[in-house]
Amino acid sequence: MNDSTAPQDKPVQDAPSPRYDFRAAEPRWQAEWDARACFSVPDVPPAEARKYYVLEMFPYPSGKIHMGHVRNYTLGDVVARYKRARGHLVMHPMGWDAFGLPAENAARERGVHPAAWTYQNIANMRDELKRMGLSLEWAREFATCDPEYYGQQQKLLLDFWRAGLVERRESWVNWDPVDGTVLANEQVIDGRGWRSGAVVEKKKLAQWVLAITKYAPELLEALSTLDRWPERVKLMQSNWIGRSEGARVRFALSTPVDGIDDVEVFTTRPDTLFGMSFLAVAAEHPIATAAAARDAKAAEFVAECRSMGTSEAVIEQAEKKGHDTGIRVKHPFTGAEYPVWIANFVLLEYGTGAIFGCPAHDQRDLDFARKYGLGVTPVVLPKGADAANFAVADEAFTDDGTAFNSGFLDGLDVASAKRGAIDALEKQGAGTGVVNWRLRDWGVSRQRYWGCPIPFIHCDDCGVVPVPADQLPVRLPDDVDFAKPGNPLDTHPTWSHVACPSCAKPARRETDTCDTFVDSSWYFARFCSPRADQPVTRAAVDAWLPVDQYIGGIEHAILHLLYSRFFTRAMSASGHLALAEPFAGLFTQGMVQHESYKSPDGRWLYPEEVEFGTAADGTRTATLKGGNAPVTIGRVEAMSKSKRNTVDPGAIIAKYGADTARWFILSDNPPDRDMEWTESGVAGAYRFTQRVFRMVESALPALPQAGTAPEGHALRRATHRCIASVTEALETFAFNVAVARLYEFANAIDAAKDAPGGARREALEMLARLASPMMPHLAEEAWSLLRPGDAALVAQLPWPEPDPALLVAESVKLAVQVLGKLRATIEVPVGATEDAIFAAAEAEENVQRAIAGKPIRKRIHVPGRVVNLVV
C-alpha cells in the first residue's frame, strides 16, 4: 500500500486503514496464555529451575481497581514477563487483603454484610485485573478473610504464643464515649470521633501484643544485608527502630508521694545533667497520676492531655504545655532540687516516660523553659566561644563542644563527658548506661468484627488458654448486629460463650480480632502452597522464598515491611520457615496523581465533566461540559474520591485497551516517582499501539521469509543497540527509558524504509519482542503476523541477545570546550591518539576564536566524552 502510487491502487488506498482491534485481540491472547498455562508453576520447583518470585503488594478489595493498582501491577508484570523470558521459573500470584474497617463501615451505612460486600468487591476487581492481561497465576488466589487463611494464621499465633512472642499488656486506645467504640487514629478528627463528634478520650485496655522488640537488634543489623532495597527505606526503618545509647538516671523525690520515692528518666545526653532545670513526665506516668490525685489543677491538665488522642503526630504538633506538680527531685550529682512537671510532649511509651530538661542543649526543652520561665544553664561550650559570656538565646546548642559549669566533667568533649557522667552515676548507684530502642511492641488487638479472631479463651480459673488445634479455625459468626454500639463479637448473644478447653467450666472467648497488618505479614509465604492444611509447607517455602522482587507503595516503607520482616523471623523461630528476610529485592513506586477541577460554585468536578480549550495566549482553559461556565484547574494531586480527580481504569481499558493503559503508565516517568495521569498522554500511547501494528502489517508483503539471515545495515546496528539498551533499562527499573528507546527504535525503522528486507524483518520482530513485557497483547498480535506458522507465543520466547559485533562504534563524537564552555564538537575514529584528538580540536575555527591567541595552559581529554582546553 505504501510502496505504490499507481492509479490502479486507488481503490485500495481509499479503503479504511487497517486498525488494530484490541477489543478482539486482548481477550483472545489472554485466553491463549490461559490455555497454554504460560504462568503456572509447581509448589515445589524442579531442582534445576532458576526460580524467581515476583510479588506486588496485594490490594484491599475496595470494589474497583484504581490507577495506583494499574501502576503497581503493570510494574510487577513487566518484571515477571521479563524474568520469564530470561529463563526463570517465575511465580507471580495474586490475592486479597480482605479484612479491615471499610467493610464494617459499609455494613453500618448500607446494611450489607461485610463478607458479602468483600467477596462482591473481590469478584469485580478480579475481572478488572484480568482485563489488564497480567501474567498472574490465579490458581494461587486467596483472600485473608477466607477461614482457610485466617485459620492458618491462628495456628501461627498459637505457635508464637508457645515461643513466648505473644503477650497480654495494657495500653492506651482512642475511645469514643458516645459510640462506645475504639477509634482508629484516622477516625479521630481534631480530637473528636468522626461519627459522634464526641471528644475522644484515652482509655486503657488489656491488649494482645507481639514481642517484636525482642528482634529489634536483629531487625536493625540485618538491614545491611538488604542490598536490593532502596537506601531511603532502610534509613527509615533504621530510624524507626531507633537504637540510641544513653543512660537511665534515677532522681530521688525530695518527699515521697504515694509510696513513690524516685523517678527514672532516660537520656541520650547524660553529659548535660548539670544543665538540668526541670524534670518532666508523661500525663500517664504514675507520678502524674499521683499528682492528679492530690491536686485539682494537675488532674485538669492530665485530663486535657488525655483528650489529645494517641497519635504521635498530633501530640508532637500540639502546643507544648506543662503543669508544675509541686513535687521536687534531687539532682544525683549536686543534691539541688528541681521541679517535676507534667508535659504533653513527653511520650509514655518512649524510654521511661520521663525526661530531665536541659534547655540550653535541647530545642524542645528550651522552648518549654522559655514559656514557663525555667532556668537555662549552658553546660557545653561551642568551640571558640568564651565561657564567661556564652549564653543561649532562642536556639539550643546541640553540637559537640567542651563541658563547663559541670563540676567533675569540665573540660571534656561531649563523648567523654557522657562516659564520665555514666561512670559517676553507676558508682553512686543512681543510674546506668543503657541502649534504648524507639521500636515498641506491636499491639495487634482490634475491638472489631471484620478481622481474624485471636484464638484464646479466658477462664476464671485457668487464665488465658489457647484454643486447641482441633477447634481451629475460630470462625467469625455470620449473624452479627451492627446496629448496637461496640464490637459485634462482644455483643453477640452466644459466640463468646465457650467451655474452657482445660477445665471445661464456662469461659469466655477472646473477642478481639487481629490488626490487618498481621494478615499481610505472611501472605507471601502462604502463596507458595496456598491450599496446604498447615500455614506453609516447608518444601514450597524453602524453594520459593525469599520473594525476589517485591513491589509496592512507599507508604508501606516502615510498618508493613517491618512487620513482615519480624513475622519471617518469628515463623523461623517456630519452625515454619528457615530464613530471616522475606523480600530480597524491594521496589517502591510513586503515587498516581491527576489535576483537580472546581466549578464556579466551588464544587469538585470529575475530569469527564470538564471540557478543555486553548486561550489566545496559548494557556489551557477549562469549561463545564454542555455549558460554558468556567472551570478552575486546580493542583495536580493524589487521586482521591473526595477531590473527584480520579480516572477509572475500567473505562480507560474499555476505550483504549489494556496495552495502551500499561504503556502510558510506564512511559510517563520513572516508576519510583509520583506520576500524573493525563488524557492526552493516554491518547499518545494509543496512537503508538496503532502505529506499531500498522508498521508490521504494511511491511509484511515485502518481508523475506523468517529465518533469512539479515544482511548488514545501519538498521541492524539500531536493532541491536535497542536490544542492549531496553535490556539494561528493564534490569534497572527504568521502564520509562525502555519505552523511550522503543519510540526511538520505531522512528529508526520508519526512517529506514529502504533497508534490506532481512534487516527490516529482524527490526520489526525485535520491536514486538522488546515491547512485549509492556504491551503483551500487541506483541503477540504482531508476532503472529510476522511468524504465522510459529508454535511459540512471545510469552514463551527467550529474551533476545544483542550481537556484540553490532554494538561497537567506529567513531566517537567529542565535545570541545574552552574553559569549560562548549565551542565545537568533533568526530574522531575510535582508536585516535590523544595528540591527534587535541590537534583536531584546536583546528576548529570556533575553538580558535575562543582561544583568541592565548597560550593553552592545560589540555584535558576524557575519552569518548570531552576535550577541555584551559587558556
Next chain:
RNA sequence: GCGGGCGUGGCGGAAGUGGUAGACGCAGCGGACUUAAAAUCCGCUUCUGGCAACAGAGUGCCGGUUCGAUCCCGGCCGCCCGCACCA
C-alpha cells in the same frame, strides 16, 4: 514537631553519579495528503539578542569546591510520604 524523599523547557521526563543539559513522549506552531474533516506523514519548538553564523543566560533559591557541577559541600524555600488502630 520528628524521620525520609523529591524539585530540570509550556508539561512528563532523559542525561556511564563530575564531562556536549533538554533524548523520547505530550502539548503547540507550520507544511503535505484530503472537496473537507478525522487519521497519517514531514518540519520547527529552553529563554534572550541576531536574517544568520554566533553570543549570553539557564537544572527551586543563595553561596562554595573544580579546568568543568543537574550530579559534590554549606545554608534556605516549596511539595510529597510516614509517625505505630487507614490499608
